[in-house]
Amino acid sequence: MPEDHKQIPSVWARPPKERQQPLLTRESIVAEAVRLLDEEGADNLSMRRLGSRLGAGATSLYRHVANKDELLELALDAVYGELPLPDTGEWRSTVTEVSRALRATILRHPWLAAELAEAGLAYLGPNVLRQSEFMLGVMEDAGFPPGEADQAVTTVMAYVVGVSSSEAAWLSMVARSGQSEQEWTERLWPAAERAVRDYPRLRARYAAQRAGDTSGSNEETFEYGLQRVLDGLQTRLA
Template sequence: MYSKGMSDDDKQIPSVWARPRKERQQPLLTRESIVAEAVRLLDEEGADNLSMRRLGSRLGAGATSLYRHVASKDELLELALDAVYGELPLPGTGEWRETVTEVARAMRATILRHPWLAAKLGEAGLAYLGPNMLRQSEFMLGVMEDAGFPLDEADQAVTTVTAFVVGISTSEAAWLSMVARSGQSEEEVAEKLWPAAEQAVRDYPRLRARYAAQKSGGTSGNNQDSFEYGLQRVLDGLQARLG
C-alpha cells in the first residue's frame, strides 16, 4: 500500500527495469567542431592544458567520443595547426615583395592571436601535409618562382622568410602570454620589470643606452619596428640575389 503523501515518483517500482530510460542529449560532434574547440582551448589556456579529457569536457562529451574522430592528441594538434594556417591570406597577384610582406605580416598577426602556434610548429609531426599549409606553401612558391627564383631556390627563399617571422614572433608571443597570465596590462608589467632590467644592464653601456631609449616607448611599438626592420632586410637580401 502507498502512503497518502507519496509522490508519483515515490510510487514507481524500485527497479532499473521499471524506470524510464533517460536519453542523454549528446552534442553532434564532427572533426571540424572538435578542432575549432581545440583551437579555442589552446588560445585561452595554452598548449600545456590541451588534453582529450579537458576538450571533451568543454564539448560536453566524453574523451572516448572524441577518439572516434581524432586518433590522438598529436593528431589533434596537427589539425589545430592547419586550421590556424587557414587564416593566412593568399593576396592577389602583384609585385613579389609586396605580396611576401603582406603574408609575413599576416603570419605574425596570426601567431600573436594564437601564441601557442610558433612553439608547436616544430612538434607537430607531418602537419606540413595539411591542406591549408599545402595551399599556403604552393602559393608562396609560385610568388617566388614568378619573381625569378628557380623552384629549388624559391623553396629556400620561402623557408628563410618563414623562419624569420616565426623566430621573431615566438619571443613576442611568449611575452604576450606572460602578460596575459599576470592579469595586468602590458604597460603595467613593463613598468614593474624596468628596475630589474636597468640594474641588469648597468655595466653594459650599449644595452643601457638602448633600454633608456626604449623606456619612453611602448613594447608593442618596439616589437613592430623590429619586425618591419628585420623583414625588409631579409627581403633586401632576396632582392639582391635576384639582381
C-alpha cells in the same frame, strides 16, 4: 499501479529524449581545440579536458581524432586557413602581406609558434599545403629557380616565426600575470636597469626606451628585419 501510470508499449507514445550532447564532428572538435589552446595553452590540452568543454566523453572524441598529437596537427592546419593568398602583382608586396598576416596569426594563437617548431609534425594538411604551394609560386614567378624558391620561402618563414615566437612568448607571460602589458613592463624596469648597469650600450638603449613611446616598437622591429631579408633576396634576382 493505477492505469495511467502503466507504460504504453509504443515508440509513438514515448516522449522523445532530449539530446544529451551536441553532435560531434571533426570540425567542431578542432574548432573547440583551437579555442582551448588560445585560452589555456598547449600544456592544458587533453582529450578529457576538450571533451568536458564539448559536453562529451573523451571516448566520443577518439572516434574522430586518434590522439592529442593528431589533434594538434589538425588545429595547426585550421589556423593556417586564416592566412591570405593575396594577389598584389609584385612579389615583395605579396610576401610582405603574407608575413604580416602570419605574425598576426601567431600573436592571436601564441601556441602556434611552438607547434611549428616541432619536428614530429607532418605538414600535410590542406591549408598548410595550399599556403606552401602559393608561396613557391610567388617566388618562382619572381624569377627564383625552383630549388632556390623553396629556400627563399624557408628563409622568410624562419624569420617571421622566430621573431613572432619571442613576441608571442612575452604576451603569454603578460597574460599569465593578470596585469596589463604596461603594468608588467613597469614592474620589470627596475630589475632590467640594474642588470645593464655595467653595459653602457644596453644602458643607453634601455634609458631611451623608457623615456620614449615604445607602443609600436615590436611592429617596427619586425618590419625592419623583414624588409632587410627581402632586400637580401632581391639581390639574388639582380
